[in-house]
Amino acid sequence: MALRHFPVRPDLELLTGQAGELLSALHNGDAAAAAEFRQFHPDPVAAQSAQMVDAQLALARSYGLPSWQRLVTACRLTDAIWRGDAETVRTLVLQYPELITEDARGVKGNWGPPMSYAANIGQDSIIRMLRELGAEDVQSAFERACLQGKLDTARMLVDMGARIQPGVIMGPCETQSGSGLELLLELGADFSDAAGDRAAPVALILETYCRNPEGKHRCLELAAAHGAELPDSAPMALHRGRLDLLERHLARDPAMLTRTFTHEEIYPPEVGCHEDVSLALCGTELAGGTLLHLCVDYDELEIANWLLDHGADANAPAAVDSDGFGGHTPLFNCVVSQAYLAGIHRDGTWAQLILDHGADPNAVASLRKRLRFVEDETMHLYHNVKPISYGQRFHERRWVCTPALDLIAAHGGTL
Numbered sequence: 001m002a003l004r005h006f007p008v009r010p011d012l013e014l015l016t017g018q019a020g021e022l023l024s025a026l027h028n029g030d031a032a033a034a035a036e037f038r039q040f041h042p043d044p045v046a047a048q049s050a051q052m053v054d055a056q057l058a059l060a061r062s063y064g065l066p067s068w069q070r071l072v073t074a075c076r077l078t079d080a081i082w083r084g085d086a087e088t089v090r091t092l093v094l095q096y097p098e099l100i101t102e103d104a105r106g107v108k109g110n111w112g113p114p115m116s117y118a119a120n121i122g123q124d125s126i127i128r129m130l131r132e133l134g135a136e137d138v139q140s141a142f143e144r145a146c147l148q149g150k151l152d153t154a155r156m157l158v159d160m161g162a163r164i165q166p167g168v169i170m171g172p173c174e175t176q177s178g179s180g181l182e183l184l185l186e187l188g189a190d191f192s193d194a195a196g197d198r199a200a201p202v203a204l205i206l207e208t209y210c211r212n213p214e215g216k217h218r219c220l221e222l223a224a225a226h227g228a229e230l231p232d233s234a235p236m237a238l239h240r241g242r243l244d245l246l247e248r249h250l251a252r253d254p255a256m257l258t259r260t261f262t263h264e265e266i267y268p269p270e271v272g273c274h275e276d277v278s279l280a281l282c283g284t285e286l287a288g289g290t291l292l293h294l295c296v297d298y299d300e301l302e303i304a305n306w307l308l309d310h311g312a313d314a315n316a317p318a319a320v321d322s323d324g325f326g327g328h329t330p331l332f333n334c335v336v337s338q339a340y341l342a343g344i345h346r347d348g349t350w351a352q353l354i355l356d357h358g359a360d361p362n363a364v365a366s367l368r369k370r371l372r373f374v375e376d377e378t379m380h381l382y383h384n385v386k387p388i389s390y391g392q393r394f395h396e397r398r399w400v401c402t403p404a405l406d407l408i409a410a411h412g413g414t415l
Helices: 012-027 031-040 052-062 068-083 086-095 114-120 124-132 138-147 151-159 170-175 178-186 200-207 213-225 234-240 243-252 291-298 301-309 330-335 349-356 387-393 402-410
Strands: 365-369 380-385
Touching (some): 012 031, 012 068, 068 086, 068 114, 114 138, 138 151, 138 170, 170 178, 178 213, 213 234, 234 243, 234 291, 291 301, 291 330, 291 349, 301 349, 330 349, 330 387, 349 402, 380 387, 387 402
């Protein structure tokens, strides 16, 4: 079993450096490095006699590749695809014919063999060349192109023989690719999953790990146009990016700005959303939050500014549940968020906005969190934490926005 996750676009120079660091650590008596050698090197290796080739082999196997040479080939192949270097791709495939059917990265993954990998990034000339060399993953390549919103590539692959399969729209729903979903529907795809469930696509759009506000809005409008009955609620108006609907809700209910919303209101079961709170993928919990809490995790910057301009309170606490968890202000969501993990506003934009509107940098709350589809899926508890201590203690560092912590400290935040 692999110890490390091989990147989508591996960097050979970086990986060579990692091998050197592993070798140095082994020579210095590091127990973790010794354990890694024992686990991944096929032969017993004495620490002081280990050489760079040994470290490279152990490292490659820790990533799930059989050899350093296969790792090097994966780096060269994927780099050439990203650069649109069809000649290098051709040379590698002719030299190693098995590459045309193996995953481009040398390890099993969603991006697939070279032709499918190229479809993810719209490298049409490479796709055509690989097809001429005998690549047969046309259907997989088509689905990857749709998932990534590469419409011209998808149309080309249809001409090559790709067909609309049941449930194919779930890909662009997962990535919130409005353009990809629109193309599939235009080509005749049914608005349902592979089992014919017409609610499942909407649930996936709402609960997915992706953060793509514009694409999400488009996906939900397409869902409505194809018969999905979306609840007339303030959280759904936010999901859809519909300020006009939010204005109507505010006119009917001036308390909307301070209201907290249940999990079921944010993720309606009538559109297929799960009862299990942890399956609505987010950073800091959204159940019991205000619309401003939702805006932070879903990167709805325009709506957040609208809410604040209309008097939303940057210090509004989330509801506290029967076990005493909750009460966190939107600033906590700035510290741990799915949007940050997705690579959005990694400069602390959200924390700055909330602090500029008077957020207390030393607010106190108790939170709990169970992340899904990660190595550690256990529940973690954070009692009586401030935003900074919450961020420092959070169990998955990839979700923690360190620029937000710096901004909060600069505004007087303490542990």
